[in-house]
Amino acid sequence: MKIKIGLLGLGTVGGGVHKLLSGRKEAIARQIGSELEIEKILVRDIAKARGLDIPPQLLTTDYREVVNHPEIDIVVELMGGIEPAYQYIRAALQNKKSVVTANKDVIADYGVRLHRLAAEYEADLCYEASVAGGIPVLRGLVQGLASDEIYKIMGIVNGTTNYIMTQMTEAGLDYQTALKQAQVLGFAEPDPTNDVEGLDAARKMAILASLAFSAGIKMETVKVKGISQVTAEDIQAVKEFGYVIKLIGVAKQENGKVEVSVEPTLLRDSHPLATVKNEFNAIYLYGHAVGQTMFYGPGAGEMPTATAVVSDIMEVARNKKLGVGGKGLWQPTAQPVMKTADEIEAKYFLRVVVKDEIGVLNKITEVFSGHQISIENILQKLEKNQNQANIILVTHRLIQSNFEQALLELQKIPGLVDIRSCYKVED
Amino acid sequence: MKIKIGLLGLGTVGGGVHKLLSGRKEAIARQIGSELEIEKILVRDIAKARGLDIPPQLLTTDYREVVNHPEIDIVVELMGGIEPAYQYIRAALQNKKSVVTANKDVIADYGVRLHRLAAEYEADLCYEASVAGGIPVLRGLVQGLASDEIYKIMGIVNGTTNYIMTQMTEAGLDYQTALKQAQVLGFAEPDPTNDVEGLDAARKMAILASLAFSAGIKMETVKVKGISQVTAEDIQAVKEFGYVIKLIGVAKQENGKVEVSVEPTLLRDSHPLATVKNEFNAIYLYGHAVGQTMFYGPGAGEMPTATAVVSDIMEVARNKKLGVGGKGLWQPTAQPVMKTADEIEAKYFLRVVVKDEIGVLNKITEVFSGHQISIENILQKLEKNQNQANIILVTHRLIQSNFEQALLELQKIPGLVDIRSCYKVED
Numbered sequence: 041m042k043i044k045i046g047l048l049g050l051g052t053v054g055g056g057v058h059k060l061l062s063g064r065k066e067a068i069a070r071q072i073g074s075e076l077e078i079e080k081i082l083v084r085d086i087a088k089a090r091g092l093d094i095p096p097q098l099l100t101t102d103y104r105e106v107v108n109h110p111e112i113d114i115v116v117e118l119m120g121g122i123e124p125a126y127q128y129i130r131a132a133l134q135n136k137k138s139v140v141t142a143n144k145d146v147i148a149d150y151g152v153r154l155h156r157l158a159a160e161y162e163a164d165l166c167y168e169a170s171v172a173g174g175i176p177v178l179r180g181l182v183q184g185l186a187s188d189e190i191y192k193i194m195g196i197v198n199g200t201t202n203y204i205m206t207q208m209t210e211a212g213l214d215y216q217t218a219l220k221q222a223q224v225l226g227f228a229e230p231d232p233t234n235d236v237e238g239l240d241a242a243r244k245m246a247i248l249a250s251l252a253f254s255a256g257i258k259m260e261t262v263k264v265k266g267i268s269q270v271t272a273e274d275i276q277a278v279k280e281f282g283y284v285i286k287l288i289g290v291a292k293q294e295n296g297k298v299e300v301s302v303e304p305t306l307l308r309d310s311h312p313l314a315t316v317k318n319e320f321n322a323i324y325l326y327g328h329a330v331g332q333t334m335f336y337g338p339g340a341g342e343m344p345t346a347t348a349v350v351s352d353i354m355e356v357a358r359n360k361k362l363g364v365g366g367k368g369l370w371q372p373t374a375q376p377v378m379k380t381a382d383e384i385e386a387k388y389f390l391r392v393v394v395k396d397e398i399g400v401l402n403k404i405t406e407v408f409s410g411h412q413i414s415i416e417n418i419l420q421k422l423e424k425n426q427n428q429a430n431i432i433l434v435t436h437r438l439i440q441s442n443f444e445q446a447l448l449e450l451q452k453i454p455g456l457v458d459i460r461s462c463y464k465v466e467d
Numbered sequence: 468m469k470i471k472i473g474l475l476g477l478g479t480v481g482g483g484v485h486k487l488l489s490g491r492k493e494a495i496a497r498q499i500g501s502e503l504e505i506e507k508i509l510v511r512d513i514a515k516a517r518g519l520d521i522p523p524q525l526l527t528t529d530y531r532e533v534v535n536h537p538e539i540d541i542v543v544e545l546m547g548g549i550e551p552a553y554q555y556i557r558a559a560l561q562n563k564k565s566v567v568t569a570n571k572d573v574i575a576d577y578g579v580r581l582h583r584l585a586a587e588y589e590a591d592l593c594y595e596a597s598v599a600g601g602i603p604v605l606r607g608l609v610q611g612l613a614s615d616e617i618y619k620i621m622g623i624v625n626g627t628t629n630y631i632m633t634q635m636t637e638a639g640l641d642y643q644t645a646l647k648q649a650q651v652l653g654f655a656e657p658d659p660t661n662d663v664e665g666l667d668a669a670r671k672m673a674i675l676a677s678l679a680f681s682a683g684i685k686m687e688t689v690k691v692k693g694i695s696q697v698t699a700e701d702i703q704a705v706k707e708f709g710y711v712i713k714l715i716g717v718a719k720q721e722n723g724k725v726e727v728s729v730e731p732t733l734l735r736d737s738h739p740l741a742t743v744k745n746e747f748n749a750i751y752l753y754g755h756a757v758g759q760t761m762f763y764g765p766g767a768g769e770m771p772t773a774t775a776v777v778s779d780i781m782e783v784a785r786n787k788k789l790g791v792g793g794k795g796l797w798q799p800t801a802q803p804v805m806k807t808a809d810e811i812e813a814k815y816f817l818r819v820v821v822k823d824e825i826g827v828l829n830k831i832t833e834v835f836s837g838h839q840i841s842i843e844n845i846l847q848k849l850e851k852n853q854n855q856a857n858i859i860l861v862t863h864r865l866i867q868s869n870f871e872q873a874l875l876e877l878q879k880i881p882g883l884v885d886i887r888s889c890y891k892v893e894d
Binding site for chain 1: 483494601602606613615755756758760762770776780782
């Protein structure tokens with residue numbers, strides 16, 4: 041039995057998928073009991089040199105030759121971006137073809153709808169590669185930890201920002217230099233906004249949270265803050281308290297309410313996530329029964345991402361062969377209720393510059409206690425050659441809305457020069 | 468549709484499985500579309516107080532009431548040990564009941580045979596909990612990374628020894644003190660042999676290697692060395708070279724030949740496995756396509772292990788419902804060829820004590836170069852108040868058999884007092 045595959049897109053990941061399917065053809069056939077064969081590939085330019093051994097008649101510029109092809113069983117979407125990828129995936133599912141995709145944008149925005157469509161047409165829909173490239177974390181969540189209730193996820197799910205933060209921390213680079221270095225090495229795009237402002241990570245966290253909490257979590261409900269404001273000075277300052285700064289996605293569910301955020305966050309330097317360096321990704325899961333587990337690996341790249349895509353293809357092919365395609369699908373069982381700022385609890389790190397005058401510190405602590413915020417740790421340091429002091433503090437757990445009000449009041453203290461930085465702390 | 472379960476054993480993990488199945492009954496039913504119900508439980512003593520809410524008529528002391536029960540679909544074996552567990556599992560499979568087990572001893576010794584039996588009787592056989600408790604690494608290997616060729620596995624798969632090594636490293640304890648502490652905390656058994664001599668880890672590595680290399684790897688072919696000879700002095704000595712000592716299981720496949728070992732091993736202190744502390748486990752995988760991934764989490768304990776068992780039960784139940792039980796089974800496809808000592812390559816760390824005499828160092832390097840062993844790093848240190856010197860060295864990659872001969876020759880050097888320690892190095 042041969043299972044036929046149509047590819048939409050033949051860029052970096054598409055090329056990797058082609059290499060893996062051809063290079064490991066026999067091993068894969070042995071494992072799943074069926075041969076996998078690429079039947080048609082949608083490309084933009086048929087004449088383009090790709091360095092891949094592909095018969096030209098496999099290539100087409102018309103997506104319908106893939107999604108409507110009568111012999112194709114599985115459509116693999118590797119184009120990226122919302123449109124037209126979303127329409128092509130819909131068309132494939134409506135033709136009862138199972139879909140494997142690496143497209144986090146489409147899944148974050150339309151995952152629930154596509155799952156519904158897939159169930160309706162008895163097709164499979166898999167997207168392991170959409171989150172954390174080569175790390176099989178979606179399977180871990182949905183199958184490996186299926187019996188447990190996962191109540192918290194912390195993820196380093198963007199390699200670009202993790203590379204930049206690692207270089208700032210270890211080589212002492214400033215943000216701009218680290219970003220340029222990431223661009224030279226190909227870890228950051230010429231326009232890095234999507235990565236450095238946390239949008240890419242937010243989409244991945246929405247997907248992880250949706251699967252973990254069985255609810256369609258919308259990207260718009262994710263609180264997002266990028267890394268472009270993190271300074272080398274901040275990194276030094278937190279080090280003295282035993283912390284490192286990472287761009288961390290957090291998804292939590294408590295008493296049926298959900299919060300999802302992506303922001304530069306302080307972690308203890310001994311935390312397993314703190315040791316995830318450079319372009320690597322990791323997802324740290326908290327379950328009531330299992331306790332804490334972590335999945336670590338490459339978050340992007342041609343072959344790691346292709347591994348996830350082809351593993352999905354193999355699963356879909358196996359289901360097809362067993363006649364259970366589209367039968368074991370994840371479906372959201374709950375409507376998510378997002379927490380408000382009155383319900384979100386967190387710890388914060390704060391660095392403020394004040395005039396070196398009597399009473400300023402006292403006024404700051406007064407503002408905090410007025411908002412039921414207590415302080416775990418505080419340090420005051422004179423700045424060189426200036427009549428100013430740096431006050432660095434870490435709060436105990438507080439209510440987010442109280443903290444926001446306290447920050448507004450702090451700014452009115454006459455002796456306060458500047459709130460230099462403010463980060464969430466995850467202990 | 469109700470799916471009925473029979474438990475063999477109601478100890479720590481059995482109690483955890485009962486708690487999870489009853490506490491998350493509705494959530495599980497929602498996920499798999501079937502209710503799971505415990506029908507019968509084999510115990511040694513029906514009257515024993517267990518603190519679990521179990522109707523007495525569910526308990527039996529006769530295993531046949533479980534494995535022959537006409538309504539039971541899935542038999543869950545949580546007794547441990549080879550006999551009679553192995554016979555009960557066989558009986559269950561021969562009655563066409565799928566089996567979930569946490570029993571690493573049975574799987575390491577009889578995994579291939581049981582897989583064959585399961586296929587014959589169209590039953591499923593799952594054992595995620597047998598390796599690294601709550602970490603879903605077997606699924607990661609067999610499904611998540613199915614498309615890739617995993618050529619090397621490094622694992623911290625025994626919590627007892629990792630706890631002891633961590634305490635020796637971080638608190639400076641000696642081996643005996645750390646072992647006693649582990650026993651007080653319940654991380655080590657009164658007779659710790661099975662853990663500290665590496666036998667438990669060896670079984671888990673045999674299971675991992677079998678799945679990764681699609682070959683039945685026998686426990687007897689695993690080279691095993693425990694941690695009972697590791698001294699606080701060694702830990703200090705390796706620290707100066709930037710290493711930590713961990714009990715590491717290694718499984719490698721190159722050119723169709725396999726090696727599997729468990730021994731105290733030096734890792735760079737920046738390696739992700741070096742940051743796995745105390746009773747935690749982690750498995751580090753190397754794949755040609757995916758590169759490096761790691762799965763981290765609790766390796767034992769009532770609820771983590773129960774999570775893995777119940778996730779397996781859910782998968783088997785889903786297969787049952789879809790009518791594909793016993794159809795997606797792993798089968799060994801290759802006969803493993805184990806490497807000989809002439810084929811195994813490794814790096815070693817060596818600490819020898821010599822008389823502080825001219826020429827001894829030269830004689831040592833002569834022995835090494837006579838066996839094609841070159842040295843990466845060497846350090847000579849005078850011992851206090853004695854006419855002796857400590858020579859510490861790290862070799863480049865060498866052939867195992869050459870090294871064994873070199874060690875024999877070293878002992879004949881007149882100025883050599885003692886080969887104090889010798890560890891494999893994984894960079």
